[in-house]
Amino acid sequence: MLHMRVTCPAERTEDVVRLMESCVGTAHLAVYPGASRNPPGDIVNCDVAREAGEELIAGLRELDIPATGAVTMEHIDLTLSERADKAEEEAPGEAADAVLWEQLSEATHEESTLSVTYLAFMTIAMMIAACGVVLDNAILIVGAMAVGPEFGPLAGVSTALVRRAPRLAVRSLTALLVGFAAAMVATVVFSYFMDWVGLFSDTKLDAERPNTNFIYRPDWFSFVVAVLAGCAGTLSLTSSKSGALVGVAISVTTIPAAANAAVAFGFDDYEQAVGSSQQLLLNLFGIVLAGTCTLLAQKALWSNRFVRRARRRHGHFRPAPRQLPSEGNHFGHHDHPNHHRPGPPRHRD
Numbered sequence: 001m002l003h004m005r006v007t008c009p010a011e012r013t014e015d016v017v018r019l020m021e022s023c024v025g026t027a028h029l030a031v032y033p034g035a036s037r038n039p040p041g042d043i044v045n046c047d048v049a050r051e052a053g054e055e056l057i058a059g060l061r062e063l064d065i066p067a068t069g070a071v072t073m074e075h076i077d078l079t080l081s082e083r084a085d086k087a088e089e090e091a092p093g094e095a096a097d098a099v100l101w102e103q104l105s106e107a108t109h110e111e112s113t114l115s116v117t118y119l120a121f122m123t124i125a126m127m128i129a130a131c132g133v134v135l136d137n138a139i140l141i142v143g144a145m146a147v148g149p150e151f152g153p154l155a156g157v158s159t160a161l162v163r164r165a166p167r168l169a170v171r172s173l174t175a176l177l178v179g180f181a182a183a184m185v186a187t188v189v190f191s192y193f194m195d196w197v198g199l200f201s202d203t204k205l206d207a208e209r210p211n212t213n214f215i216y217r218p219d220w221f222s223f224v225v226a227v228l229a230g231c232a233g234t235l236s237l238t239s240s241k242s243g244a245l246v247g248v249a250i251s252v253t254t255i256p257a258a259a260n261a262a263v264a265f266g267f268d269d270y271e272q273a274v275g276s277s278q279q280l281l282l283n284l285f286g287i288v289l290a291g292t293c294t295l296l297a298q299k300a301l302w303s304n305r306f307v308r309r310a311r312r313r314h315g316h317f318r319p320a321p322r323q324l325p326s327e328g329n330h331f332g333h334h335d336h337p338n339h340h341r342p343g344p345p346r347h348r349d
Contacts, residue, residue, distance in 0.1 A: 114175045
């Protein structure tokens with residue numbers, strides 16, 4: 001279940017209440033008249049099944065609530081309520097299959113932020129991978145994959161393509177390009193330092209390396225694994241099952257390929273540098289392609305259900321027309337001296 005809190009102008013409260021009452025999968029509706037001071041208005045709370053959350057958010061957007069008030073939503077870890085159980089049973093579909101597009105956009109937007117922390121994780125992961133490729137150590141390669149933060153911006157690109165969000169696309173691409181470029185430059189400098197102290201050498205880089213030579217030898221398996229990992233990672237984000245992201249991270253050869261390209265460039269091994277760069281681009285393309293296709297499939301599946309439910313809901317839900325204060329009333333709804341005094345909550349099942 002999800003808990004939704006809506007801050008709205010007082011003249012829109014009844015519209016919000018009717019919307020929540022008409023939406024399948026809601027429970028524990030409560031109204032707090034005059035409880036909001038900034039912006040002035042009422043607060044309406046309810047619990048909603050995850051699979052009905054997108055429909056409710058869309059209805060609130062139709063009422064222009066995000067512009068005149070606020071909509072917040074959070075996950076409920078525990079609910080002991082027969083009404084909540086009934087609401088989840090009435091909501092069509094399964095909670096794990098539902099996609100909250102606003103939540104997905106917010107998550108990918110945050111993960112695509114080009115911050116100092118993001119660059120630090122990218123650089124550290126690539127340096128760990130550099131040690132792994134020179135030592136031919138698969139454990140270090142897996143560790144570097146797990147540390148790398150690149151899947152967030154990749155998911156942001158897929159989300160931006162599906163939702164047609166150019167700002168998110170630019171933000172995600174910027175994080176990817178700047179992040180990989182900065183980390184690879186830092187890794188080249190790191191490889192020079194490690195060579196100077198005698199820990200790296202071109203002999204180690206040019207050795208057979210049976211555990212890590214796949215990094216600079218891309219093939220069709222690289223693309224297939226990238227596509228599968230992209231599908232799994234996208235499903236993990238849309239279903240809020242973050243545990244699967246670790247498996248996705250250690251399945252794709254992005255950070256190791258970039259690290260091997262940087263080290264090979266530092267030691268003038270351009271054959272490995274080119275092969276590693278091809279591996280990197282192949283994996284990035286496969287992940288974005290798979291993520292976009294997965295989101296398109298989910299969008300098509302849920303949009304059909306949403307249209308059918310929206311038609312049924314609009315059959316008996318109509319926003320109330322806005323009413324102006326009567327001529328004899330010297331105080332409008334917002335100007336009444338007692339308007340901002342919070343009243344007791346009105347609970348509706």
